[in-house]
Amino acid sequence: MAKTAITPTREQDYPEWYQQVIKAADLAETSDVRGCMVIKPWGYAIWENMQRKLDDMFKATGHENAYFPLFIPMSFLEKEAEHVEGFAKECAVVTHHRLVDNGSGGLMPDPQAKLEEPLIVRPTSETIIGATFARWVQSYRDLPILINQWANVVRWEMRTRMFLRTAEFLWQEGHTVHATSEEAQEETRQMLDVYADFAENYMAMPVIKGRKTAGERFPGAVDTLSIEAMMQDRKALQAGTSHFLGQNFAKAQDIKFQSESGDLTHAWTTSWGVSTRLVGGLIMSHADDDGMVIPPKLAPAHVAILPIYKNDEERAVVLPYCQSLKAELEAQTFDGAAVRVKLDDRDIRGGDKKWQWVKRGVPIRAEIGPRDVKGEGAFVARRDIGGKGTGTPRGELVAGITKMLEEMQQNLYDRAAKLREESTVELNSMDEFQKFFAEDAPGGMAYCHFVDGAEMEAKLKAMKLTARCIPLDGKEEKGKCIFTGGESQQRGVFARAY
């Protein structure tokens, strides 16, 4: 078996491979605070690229950024019954506003500084933002309100996994208010489309757009739409959600407006979000047994130039060549901006240097030693296609860099789409379903007839499976629910999920 940079391989132990890729690519690490991670510079730079692009897309669809308090008064959670149920169980509760000497050299919360009302560290901000919107909205002229917030949130998860499920995570949460149900539903759908566009065209991660079943809805929502992706272990990842909240939160927070005809009505609201979980999705979509593989559109650096030299004399020849190559490459463009080039001039072994960049997933490596300088070329390797790379004339590298990056971006998408296609089936009986999801089977995504309800939920739970969504582009088709035998009009998507 070929030696790989990551041990274990995906085949050997997928969950452990995932952790090792994160470590080897220097993306993140666990912190001294239970369930919270430290996002390291290389991982954070990927998140920044995601943010920048999403932010542009939100602004292009008319949204503005704002910032709301980190804390939510406990009483705010009490107002929306389902919402309490969903979030009260796993939150960080602030009860004091001062520490004091504990008499034995340490500190303790000061009993004299107990808050009258405990505060919750926001697990999501519908309640606090809704209370603010209630002040902003008076008349139909104030609508729509289209707001986004980039923030940190905390959900006290007991079992955490870096990027996928952490106690604190970074995200954006959109919150909008509308005069009609139709307009709010259009907004909900529009933002789902934005997420799908981002996932497919930037993350190179194909997704299914769908509607959640009742049991998987956001607590308090009338309807939850989501994008669902398939990871390399054939498990599904919910990568973004867009909620139509109806008038539920407007009633709980008293968001009312005077309509054109003078009536006072509750408004219609939506919320939608994606988080640092997307970085986890990126890893599990594209990384391989040698480490991270970053789609060029989100890569902090598109090209790593690696000068390889044995002594100061060689260094004096190689380095200036690398610097001028860097400038030439940076004069090229990709995805509407200058190509990002990193020149790694650290004085370390060539092999170490190479493997660090392989593991970090930089799209293109250009290794350059004295011989390459002499031959006016570079040893060029694209991260997504195997092999050691090839000697390439300098002019060809520079002229072809844009195309190379475009091809890699497309190849990552195609590769992920192919795996998903190969692992997607239509199943028509519980027997087929059980076989497909048997422990020793590869699994994947199964399109099945279903009747949404407690019976289906219970059976899925017992099998550790989930209803992912009811595809928005699904065709109408009569059939029998494989769980209950009831009449069904459309297939849903079922899978194991993160």
Added chain:
Amino acid sequence: MAKTAITPTREQDYPEWYQQVIKAADLAETSDVRGCMVIKPWGYAIWENMQRKLDDMFKATGHENAYFPLFIPMSFLEKEAEHVEGFAKECAVVTHHRLVDNGSGGLMPDPQAKLEEPLIVRPTSETIIGATFARWVQSYRDLPILINQWANVVRWEMRTRMFLRTAEFLWQEGHTVHATSEEAQEETRQMLDVYADFAENYMAMPVIKGRKTAGERFPGAVDTLSIEAMMQDRKALQAGTSHFLGQNFAKAQDIKFQSESGDLTHAWTTSWGVSTRLVGGLIMSHADDDGMVIPPKLAPAHVAILPIYKNDEERAVVLPYCQSLKAELEAQTFDGAAVRVKLDDRDIRGGDKKWQWVKRGVPIRAEIGPRDVKGEGAFVARRDIGGKGTGTPRGELVAGITKMLEEMQQNLYDRAAKLREESTVELNSMDEFQKFFAEDAPGGMAYCHFVDGAEMEAKLKAMKLTARCIPLDGKEEKGKCIFTGGESQQRGVFARAY
């Protein structure tokens, strides 16, 4: 007296004027959580522009962004004695991780879910980041570490004022580790220079670079440098700080490295930060009795085009003209990017439209009615110079927009510098000092000889005055401390402060 858009005026009641400008310009509002504010879209957009520019400057000086946990274990604070003293008194303490039904229809912290060790919501991150750095640093080859974090922090202030002092605020905190004291001190100074550059060239706010006296140092720092600005009420605002932490935090957090010669030594660290307080500084530097005035380089929109029409017929003439003017203006550049133009096509009264943009402080207004369309012109007003504006030919407006913005940027700086110059004095006796800072005197910044110590601090405190800094470019000059009569080699800057 001329009618002003803001009541009261600066002259009448400066603190209340400040609050009213924030309200009239739609920058922020108080929230439902004590001491926390909601930053509204127009205010947040100013902060985003600040962030973008500062982030570029940090990256240009070799720093990378990362993200560390919101929470700090209580025991971490205990490790650095001065630091505890500085921050334990005013922090948010998380003690539980779940809410539970309180038996009477409400919620309460679940006694079954009490944390073994309380967590503090970060008031600043030296301790948690230091603990992480201790893992990252092994050898001199790992140094320097140059990290920045954009984050929210919480300090439980009892008396809050929007942007200037709030319980939660947004900021950036740089944290770096170095192999030598000299290098860490250079970093401390470099980042102060970055802040000063940003304050003067982007915020149009002149600053004094200086060293803090012992009593004003960051808790745990060896040396704190700061930039100090003067507001229109002649009080000083500390606008950014850069701390040389010596080995204090490295020892508390055990950040050690093996030097080239093989010795194991504690590293040298720095930290530096600016916050949303800068938005407060911007308001108090430039706003006037008609509302906000935003320096063009930080303005969310450079130009507001205001179509003025009475009916649909006029609208049909005016709007297309405004749209094409918008496109022409956007094709111009300012500060290295396209001119930002906002076309306000809301169907509201012309006067209301105009005054909203005056109060929001947009640099240039172009009001356009049917007559302007006919005359191929616009009614143009620059926010910083009084008067109603003038009729300007369209071509002239487009061709001159860049220069107009540059001139306004410069004028704001000059105006602020002039006020500071007029309000800055050298004082040589306590008598002069008391007269200068008498309650009915205008006050300002006083350069005085001093001997740093408890006696001076006590006298200043009694007069509600503060030592702002010891200017870095101050000349050596023998003199007598006005507080103690002791020998002094240099003047310090004294002022009332925010």
